[in-house]
Amino acid sequence: MERVLIIGNSGGIGSALESALRARGSEVTGLSRSQDGFDVTDEAAVAEGMARLDGEFDLIFIATGALEIGGAGPEKTVKAISAEAMADQMALNVIGPALVMRHAFDLMPRNRRSVFAALSARVGSIGDNRLGGWISYRASKAALNQVIHTGAIELARSHKQGVCVALHPGTVRTAFTEKYLGRHPSVAAEDAAQNLLGVLDGLTPEQNGGFYDWAGKPVPW
Template identity: 70%
Template sequence: MERALIIGNTGGIGSSVQARLHAQGIAVTGLSRSRDGLDVTDEASIETVFGRLDGSFDLIFVATGALEIGGVEPEKTLRAVTAQALADQFALNAAGPMLILKHALPLIARDRLAVFAALSARVGSIGDNRLGGWHSYRAAKSALNQLMHGAAIELARTHKQLCVACLHPGTVQTAFTEKYLGRHPSVTADHAAERLVDVLSRLTPQYTGGFYDYAMKEIPW
């Protein structure tokens, strides 16, 4: 791997993954909303920012996402569900990475192994959902998994050396999760990045369309 593109590189996981890749001698380009004006919920923004990039990348890693949007916390009950929360979660956590992939296609290397990976979450697994709650966030991550899986099937015909995958980083100690850690086992962003970079290095076309955790174990849909 020679060139990598990190979307959301100012966040806890994105910045740590970028640092790990850089330490391996990989040329890393990072994009974020705060510094580059990249708003993954605005397709025109994505098209504009991506239009400034050139060359091809061996890895494109989407580390964007949010548990809370507009101050709305994950629902603990059906009574808290709103159409706006559902739409906001879908726009950021599902449609955003899909639109990134759409506009990243010209930047994905086709003459060698390439990886497009997006951060998902185990709570997006329908088969693993035994607690309920967090309806909007869960649904958005489930939608992300479906979108990436469908894209992987299509791109396997045109980008035969590409792996498209969804990754669960574990419960990570970032501003993203601070209010929700409780007694759940968690790891630092640096530790999560170490594990994710290991998984990214192991992804090949045979794994395309899959949903994997930080130990490369497949997660049920």
């Protein structure tokens, strides 16, 4: 039976992914701040929570993240940059997943395929940035992509069949995005979960260290 760990399973995408995985017979363990006190920005809480886990996981998926923290929304201009708001973005969107990664590779099997994936965003792509704005969020996701790519190099040394990737889920209708959807095409969290599962199921070790969208297409760094 496939064993899955979802970090942030109480959020829109995380909960939809958990439901989809359980529906197909996977054994799912979820950790979140609201349900378990698993705060990815707290190094001690991450270490304690990960240490309580038993066995190996075929998939470890990080679904945490935020576009707006403490009422500070995405900047429209560099003049709106705030040190506190940027630090909050980095703590949740970059440092949190990195702290989880610090412990996660030890929970992944070395004798078969396994996947470590984190939700990133297309706006974190430097090569795809044509509009500007959203500086702190963009920077945090670009930094997350670097963490994932670097972690993938290390994973390949110990887990020959391992895959470590960043995933862009598309624009998903959740509490996370409701204020910013506008006229952008969007999908329900349940549809996004199915799309992501389709990508995850098809990943191979040759794609280790990549950045892919909800359709499995590479996203520019």
